[in-house]
Amino acid sequence: MTHTERPLARTALPVDLDEAAHRCLVAGFEGTTAVPDTLKRLIDRGLGGVILFTRNVRDAEQVRRLTDTLRALRPDLLVGIDNEGGGIGHLVAAGAPEVPGSYALGVVDDLGLTARCADALAGHLAALGITASYAPVADIQRQAGNPIVRTRAFGTDPDLVSRHLGAWIAATEARGVASCAKHFPGHGGTVTDSHHELAVDPRPYDELDLGPFRAAIAAGVPMLMSAHVVFPALDPNRPATLSRRILGDLLRHELGFDGVLVSDALEMKAIADLYGEAAGARIALAAGADQVIVAVPDLGVSLECRDAVLEALRDGVLGEERVREAARRVQRLVERYATPAVMVTAWDAEAGLEAARRAVRGxxxxxxxxxxxxxxxxxxxxxxxxxxxxxxxxxxxxxxxxxxxxxxxxxxxxxxxxxxxxxxxxxxxxxxxxxxxxxxxxxxxxxxxxxxxxxxxxxxxxxxxxxxxxxxxxxxxxxxxxxxxxxxxxxxxxx
CATH class of the missing domain: 3.40.50.10090 (Rossmann fold)
Incomplete structure (x- = not known):
């Protein structure tokens, strides 16, 4: 199916509200050099951010040219990427530092070494003009049958995970790069991969893994990412990404987080198959998300999500103040992180291999x-x-x-x-x-x-x-x- 931009048939929103709505969207796209015209139009209307993937990466010089081109269109555009280390990253062709991934760092349990590894990844991002890293993973590896967290987590012990989160967040922050603890309120207690279907964590409230997220918030993490997971103890009807009880009552009020809450990708089947990406965008923002990610390169999907949000605003289904509040949080984030460092100091290129060796040989x-x-x-x-x-x-x-x-x-x-x-x-x-x-x-x-x-x-x-x-x-x-x-x-x- 081919998606095209369609003219809005109804009265346009005020310019500032239209821009606020666009602030709430992060879009993926195709290409390594040219910016698609549709993306340019979204950026011109206030698009909050773009997310890069392997498809956008040819080499380091090309990535830096691409991020410069994007910011020339709008200086306060957030440019982000998944960058966990280990086998989870998209910058191999751009010379990414060789970092073993979180579980090995937890096995070694040397906070200084974790910080050196996180610094290397963040320094590389800053050199490429990427200022948002959708990492680290704050989940705890709880279930032997969990198919998606596993070695992406720092481990199975909440205190250990919390310590290493703090070290990672602080090192990333020192590079002027925004970190993002994920996947709130935890994906490690499931036996399902939410990329493929809706996941459920059946544990009672007092057994959920909120400790690492509390630690991340205490460490000043500027972003959290929600999980497409249902927690019956919190909200039996909706996954966390779409739950006002979880994003509002729990995250904002009980845990006191006032940074940017970003959704995991809406095209993941846990959302797309049950709600559709467009409805998912509208419901997530109403529930308390500040940005929603559409990672697929088909910008038509991003347009459908954008249009659903604008339509909901016009109909009063989505409150203006909720969107303005989200846009204000995003604006604070981009004011702090959108501009990459002019000079990037060297990082420890050997830290990752040292960590990997110590994990194996210990x-x-x-x-x-x-x-x-x-x-x-x-x-x-x-x-x-x-x-x-x-x-x-x-x-x-x-x-x-x-x-x-x-x-x-x-x-x-x-x-x-x-x-x-x-x-x-x-x-x-x-x-x-x-x-x-x-x-x-x-x-x-x-x-x-x-x-x-x-x-x-x-x-x-x-x-x-x-x-x-x-x-x-x-x-x-x-x-x-x-x-x-x-x-x-x-x-x-x-x-």
Whole structure:
């Protein structure tokens, strides 16, 4: 379906209210150099921000030119991106610092090191002209079957998570970049990925994971992002993103947050399939959100959301003061963060690899296996999260050119055939079998177990959360995998 801008059939809103409504929208778009005309018109009317993705990134110089071009259209435009570290980020092609991701940082539990990693990511953003980072994750990894939080969280302990959130937020703030703790009031207690369907956290109120969000607010986090999750203990009828009880009564009044509350992307199926993006935008703003994100590059979806908000304002369904209040919060945010630093000091490019090494080597590490045949089993990349092509074999070859291996991304059509092919390729070489959250992906466990049954001496590695006694990287970022490769090959400074 092709979306086009349609003229407004009814009386136009006052200019200042129209601009306030546009302030409440963050839009994704296609392109690396030219700004689409539709986006230019949205920016001209007051668009609050844009969100960049891998599709907008070719290299560092190009990204900086793009952000400069966007700000030339409107200096107070917020330019943001998801930038969690580990395998979750969109700036691989722009030379992003290699940071292992939150769970590994929690395993090391060195707040200074977490701050150095966050500083590296924020410094890189500032150098690119990006001044809003939709990170860190404040969720706690509660459910073994949770498919979406996992190593994106700092851990399973609320106090540990809270400490590292504070370190991350402070380091990001020091770079003049806005951080955003997510996903309020927590996505770690679900067994569903809200990208694919509505998620529910059935726990009673006193068991919900509000502590890290309280800590983030106390640390001065300027933004929070809502979860598309239903919490029956708080509101049995609507997900947090659309709930006045959660965003208003809980977040604003009980927790006292007065920064910008931004929705997770409205095209996620938890919202799009049950409400539609346009209705989701209107309901979220009425419930207390200050900005709604439409991350898909089809600007027609952003226009539909914008038009639904304007229509609701004209009909009185959405209160003018609610939108003006949201716009004032956004304006305070952009006044503080929209302009990137002129000079960006260097960051510690080695902090991430140091953290990854310490996470791996502080726990079960087998004897070195130089010349191994490395089998890397992992799920197909998540469609909403970037994957820069990292795999364990590539990192092994970088430190041990005698290694061989097989990378299997996603469930193979013939698992038994894959097992036989791997064993043939391996010959007499030592075997390393890596899995990533095999408990969620039974095909990995079947392939792994078949290989280990045939080769009982195989070294097992987990590249997600820990799996029994397997050596664990606590994430699949490049730094995580390099640290594992060094340990397996006896390379690197700590061998």
């Amino acid at each position: 726990h079960a590490v087998p004897h070195a296996v130089p010349g191994a045949h490395v089998v890397d089993l992992f799920p197909a990349p998540h469609p909403a999260l970037n994957w820069g092509g990292e795999d364990l074999l590539t990192e092994m070859l970088a430190v041990d050119p005698t290694a061989t291996g097989t990378a299997v991304a996603g469930e193979p059509d013939d698992p038994d055939g894959v097992v036989e092919e791997i064993l043939t390729r391996a010959g007499g070489a030592p075997l390393v079998v890596a899995t990533c959250d095999a408990g969620l992906y039974p095909w990995q466990a079947r392939v792994r177990d078949a290989l280990v049954a045939r080769r009982p001496g195989a070294v097992r590695v987990a590249t997600g959360l820990p799996e029994g006694t397997a050596m664990c990287s606590y994430g699949r970022g490049k730094a995580n995998l390099r640290a594992v490769a060094e340990a397996l090959s006896a390379a690197g400074p700590h061998s």
